[in-house]
Amino acid sequence: MTGILRSGPVVWLVGVVAFVAVAVVLDVGAVQRPGGRTAAAQPVRNATIVVEEGGTRTGFATPEVTVGGGGTVTVVNLDTMDHTVTSVARRSDGAPVFDVRVPAGTSVTVPGVEGLSAGAWTFFCKFHPSMRGVITVEGVAGGVEPEHTRFEQPLVVPSTRRGADIRLVMRRAKVRTLPEGPRTSMWTYDGTYPGPTIKRRGGRGTEVTVVNRLPRGAGAMSTHLHGDHHASADDGQPTSHLIRRGEGRTYRYPLVVDGRPEPGSFFWYHDHRMDRTARNNWRGLQGMFIVTDPPVPGLRLPTGRRDVPLMISERSFTSGNQLTDPFADGPDMVGHHGEMSWTGDNAPPDDATVGDTVLVNGRHAPYLAVSATRHRLRLLNSSPFSSYNFTLSDGRPFLQVGTGSGLLPKSVVRSSVLLGPAQRADVVVDFSGATGQRLVLASVPAARGTTGDDARETAVMEFRVGRPARDSSRLPSRLPSPRLVAPVRASVAKTWTFGLEESRRGSAWSINGRAFDPGRVDHRVRLGTVERWRLRNTSDVTHYVHVHAQQWRTLLRDGRRPPPWERGLEDTWRLEPGEEVEIAARFTDYTGPFMIHCHMLDHEDHGMMARFDVTR
Template sequence: MTGILRVRLTAWLIGIVTCTCAIVALVAGPGPEGTTASAEPVRTATIVIEQGGTRTGFATPEVTVGGGGTVTVVNLDSVDHTVTSVARDADGAALFDVRVAAGTSATVPGVEALAAGDWAFYCKFHPGMRGTITVEGVVGGVAPVETRFEQPLVVPATRRGADIRLVMRRAKVRALADGPRTTMWTYDGTYPGPTIRRRGGRGTEVTVVNRLPRGAGAMSTHLHGDHHAPADDGQPTTHLIRRGDERTYRYPLLVDGRPEPGSFFWYHDHRMDRTARNNWRGLQGMFIVTDPPTRGLRLPTGRRDVPLMVSERSFTPGNQLTDPFADGPDMTGHHGEMSWTGEHAPPDDATVGDTVLVNGRHAPYLEVSATRHRLRLLNSSPFSSYNFTLSDGRPFLQIGTGSGLLPRAVVRSSVLLGPSQRADVVVDFSGASGQRLVLASVPAAPGTTGDDARETAVMEFRVGAPAPDASRLPSRLPSPRLVAPVPAQVSRTWTFGLEETARHGSAWTIDGRAFDPRRVDHRVRLGTVERWRLRNDSEVTHYVHIHAQQWRTLLRDGERPPPWERGLEDTWRLEPGEEVEVAARFTDYTGPFMIHCHMLDHEDHGMMARFDVVP
C-alpha cells in the first residue's frame, strides 16, 4: 500500500468517525422547551495503526464507543499487531483480543458486551503500544475479574548427585487450577523438569533420554549460561538425541581450572528450527550452581531460597496447549541461506501466551514467613519481557544475575527481565504479616526502558508470622571478575537486523545473513580476550545470548552499564538502535559455539551465528 493511499484511507476513516458524531448530534436535536437532549453514545469507533506503529504506537490510542457498539482496527503498518485487553476474565483470558494482519482491518470481538468504563488495551507483539477504549451509556455488561490465586506454588524436585538421568517423555501436568491436566513434553514427567543443584567445581554428568512421541524428532539440550565443551553445549544441528536414544552431557563446573561461581542456569531444548516449539511444549528446567560457604555472607537458605521460572502458554477450552507452530511458514532457500514466507514469517513470528505460569502453574501462591527470602527469577518465555514489582511497593535487593553475584547489592523498585534473563534478589517480608502481596509485571512509563513489558499478575505471597532469621542484607558481594585486561579495540561487531525480499521471503539476521550451521562467522584464538560490540539495526527489541564464556558488560550506548549489569552476564537487552560492548576470555575449549537472539522465534528464523574457538 502506497503512502498516498494510507493517507487517504486514514482521512476517510476519520471522516467516517466525524460524520457519525455529527449524525448522532443531529438526531438528538433540541429537547423539550428548547433544551438540547443528551447525545446518544457513538455506536462505532476506529483504532488506526499507521506505518511505523511499532515505534510511534497506536495513531488513535483513545477511542469512545457506546454500549453494544463496535470497534474496528485498521492496520496500515507493514507488520501484524493485536488489540488485546489488559483486563481478564475468571479463567485468565483477555476480555477482548484480535490479531490484525498488516494492511488489513478487523472488528474487535467482545467489545459490544463490555460494561461502562475505561478498558486499557495493548499489542501483544509490541507491548509498548497501549491505548484505552471508553465504553459509555450502558448499564451492566461484562466486568473485569481480579486474578484468583488458587493453586499452591510447586517448587520442582531437586537433584544433587554427580550422575543424573532425565527422561524426556509426554506427561499430564497440572497447569490450570480447574479442569483436565495438560499434556506436555517434560523432563521426568514434570514441568519444569527437576532442579539440579550442584557445588561449583564438582563435575556433573546429565544423561538425557528421548522417549517423546513418534514424530517429535531429535532433541538437543542446552545448559544455558554454563562453561563447557562444544559437544556438551546442546548444538542446534549436531550431537542430537534421536527418539529411543540417549546422550550424556558433561559439565565440569570449572572455568580455567577454578570452580564455576554460584550461578542460576537453566536447561532447555535447543534444536534448530524447533526451539520455540519444543520449549513451548515443556522442555525446560532449572540448574543452580552454589558457592562454598563464604564468611560474612548470610543469604537466605533452604525453603527461603526459592527458584521461580516465569513463562506463558495458551490453552484450548479443554486445558490443552494450543499449537501456534502447526501452520508455520514454509522455508525457502536463497543463495544457500534460510528465509521464510507465509503468514507468520518474520517479523510477524512472535509466540505469545495468554496465560502466565510460575513453575508451571497459573496464578500460584506461596506461604512465606515475615522474614527475608531469596527469589531466583527466571524468564523462560519464548518472547515476552516482564517488569517485576511487588504490590505494596517494597523493594527488591538484587544480589546477582544468572551468571553470578554482583560486586554490590542494588536496591530496585522493579526488575526487568527478557527471555532467558535471570535475577537473584532478596525480598524482606518483615512487617507484612497477614498480608497478601502480589508479584506482578507492569510496563514502565512510555518511552522508557521496559515500556514493552507485559502487564499482568504473576503470583501471590501470603505472609505469615515473623520467625527467627539468621540472614543479613549484604552490601558488598564476592563477585567473580574478569582477570585479564580488556582490549581497547573492538574485535567483532555483531549487527542484528531483518532482511526481506518480495521474492525470497524474510529472515531475522546477524550481519545481514541468516544462520547457516556450516558457516563460521568468526574465529577466536584460545586464551585470548576479545571485546565485542552488539548492535541492533532492527525496529524491535532483541535479547542477545552468547554461549561458552563468562561475559562482562563494558559499555551500554557508550556509557558505563547500570549497577545491575556490572556482574557476569550471558544475555543482553538491545533496544532498536542500541549498542552494547562486552568482553570475555576464551578458555578451556575449542570448537563451535553460538550467538543468537533468545526470542525463540527469532532464533528459529535465522537470528543465530556461529563462532569457533581455535587453538
C-alpha cells in the first residue's frame, strides 16, 4: 500500500487500521491450542503505527507497538502533515538507527526494523518531536544494537577577533566535523565553521567588511548581526544591500544604544538572504559576536578560558562526510511578492530542515577538559529548526545570568534550559566536586503536554572534569541588567499573528494573513516612541519569533508576568500554538526598514516575515 484516498475508502481503512493496531497490542498473551491447552503466543511478526488527523496535537495514535524479530513495522499517516518515525538510538556515526519520512495520506514501512535486536526502541517525529513512541522487539537473539555516543574530538573554540576594523571572507573550505574520514566542504567565514568570534566592548565602534568569494551559483549574500542595534542599511537586509560574488560590503556597528554603550551581549552573525536563508546557514555561514561590559565592581563571573561560547546546531552527512542537500527537492514557489505560495514536496507546513548529527562549534560529539571550578557557558542554538532542552547528566544546575541580549535582573537557578532556533542563554556551571567525572551536556524533552516537549533527545558534548583550581569568580544574585526606562502604554500598538495560509494554488507561512513582500510596509513606527506589540500564534506548530532593530522587553506571556529567565532584554521568543506574548521597545537612533520573522528558517524562507519601518 503506497497511498490512501481522501474520500469514502478512508473510513473503511481507518477501521481496518484501528482493528490491526488493537490486534497488535492485544496479541501478546496466551493462545488457545486444540484440545483446550494454552501456550505462550509467538511474537507478532508485523505491527502498525497510526497517525490520525491532528497528530501534532494528539501524538501517535498507536505510540506503543510490539513486533517479533525479523518482522516489519508499517506507518499509516492519516494526518494532513508529513511526519517521520525516527529512532532516538544512534549508530556509531551519529545517524538514527532507523528514520523514515511518511508523507500525508500515505503508508510507509520503517526500514531496518527487521534487523533490530530485542528490546525497546524509542522513536519520535523529528518534524514534531513531541510525538513519541516505542517499538518493542521480541523473540530474537542478536541483531543491530544502539551505539553509545563516543566523544572523540576535542572542542574547538573559534579564533577571536578584537579589532575595530575586521575583514571576513566568505569562501568554500574543508573543515573537520566528524571524527573520522574526509573533511566536510562548507561555505565559511574565513575558512572555519563557525566563523571567527568577534569580541568588542560596548560603545567601541566596529566595522566588519564581508567579502563574497563563494562558488559560482551561490548568489548574492547578506550578513545579519542578530540582536545588535544598528542602522537599517547595516542590518543584513534580505533583498537590498546584497554582497555579490567578487564584491564586499562594510557593516558598521557602533555598539551604542541611545547614546549609551550597548550592554554586554551574546550576538551572532549569519546569512539573511531572502528565500535562501536556510540553505546558506546550512552550508556554514554562521559565527558568534560577543559584546563585553567594562569591569563592574562586585561582579566576578568566570573569564578567560572559563568563558566558553558554544554554538549548537545540526547537519546531515553523506557516507563521504559531505553535507546532504535537503533543499534539492523544492518546494516550488508560485506567484510573486505578497501573493507568493509554495507547492510540491516540502511545501508548508511540511518544510522542516532537521539534521541527523548534532554539532558543537562545528564538531560532532566533542569533549572539553575543565577544571573543577565555575565556568561560564554561552549557549547558542543556531539550528535551522530544532529546539534543545539542555541538561547535565549528573543533574547539577545551571545558574542563568543572562539572555543573548544582556544580563538578567536576578540570577535564576535552572535544572534545564530550553532554547529554540536563534535563542541564547548565558549560564554558569560549577564543576566543583566532579573531579574525575565525565559529565554529558544533553538535550532531554520535557513530559508531553508541557513546555519543551518538542525538544530533541540527544547527547550534545562531554565535560571531562579535572582537579580543583584557584577560582576568583562568584555566583551572583543581583545583576546590573539594562532597563527600559520609558513608560509603556497599556494599549497594544500592533498585533502580529503568525499562521498558515492554504489555497488551491499552494500554501505559505504568513504574518497577519500574508506572505512576505519586501516592498510592502506592514507597520510604521515613529522614531523616539515606545510601542507595545502583541505576538500571537494561530498555527498548529510552535514558532520562534525574532524582531530586529531595538532592545526588547517581555511584558506578558499569556496575560501573566513572564518567567524569571525572560525578564531581561530579548530578541527571540518561543510562541506555542494559541500562545500570546506582549513585548515593548523604544525606537531610537535609526530610521528605515527592519524585519520581524520566524527564525525556523524554512518558515522565514516560505513567507513568515514582515517589514516595519521606523520613520521620523
